[in-house]
Amino acid sequence: MxxxxxxxxxxxxxxxxxxxxxxxxxxxxxxxxxxxxxxxxxxxxxxxxxxxxxxxxxxxxxxxxxxxxxxxxxxxxxxxxxxDFYNAIENKMKKNALKYPVEKCKGKATKYTDL
Ligand SMILES: [Mg+2]
CATH class of the missing domain: 1.10.287.1080 (MazG-like)
Structure with missing residues (x-):
């Protein structure tokens, strides 16, 4: 690979x-x-x-x-x-994790502003 x-x-x-x-x-x-x-x-x-x-x-x-x-x-x-493509994705994933905490969004397709 x-x-x-x-x-x-x-x-x-x-x-x-x-x-x-x-x-x-x-x-x-x-x-x-x-x-x-x-x-x-x-x-x-x-x-x-x-x-x-x-x-x-x-x-x-x-x-x-x-x-x-x-x-x-x-x-x-x-x-x-x-x-850096990889770092950009990793950084965005960290931001997304803060925007979309599991306990608030699990199983929901709601935008973070409406959680
Ligand atoms: Mg094409």
Missing amino acids: KTYHELLKKLMIFRQERNWEKFHKPKDLAMAAAIEAAELMQEFLWQTEEEVKQKIKTDKERFADEIADTAVYLMLLADDLGI
Whole structure:
């Protein structure tokens, strides 16, 4: 299994070889991540719950591709901004744990402001 930093290095080499850094402005990377997330949502659009279950079984690679596309742009954006992707997630999880204490939110989908 590759580590995050090995994967990031591969992405950087892929981008450098194609001279694509010039296109990867923060706003464009943020937009690209949102667009790829929308492509992921498109896989679910107008599907019933049953159709979604079936599609996940038969077309898992399509979901994997869109998840990967989204994650790649987020990894590039984070690195370009000098943000450690792992630390950012860990820090946000700590904030979320404070916002959503287990005893207040277990089994609820309520936003923290309404707990
Ligand atoms: Mg895509």
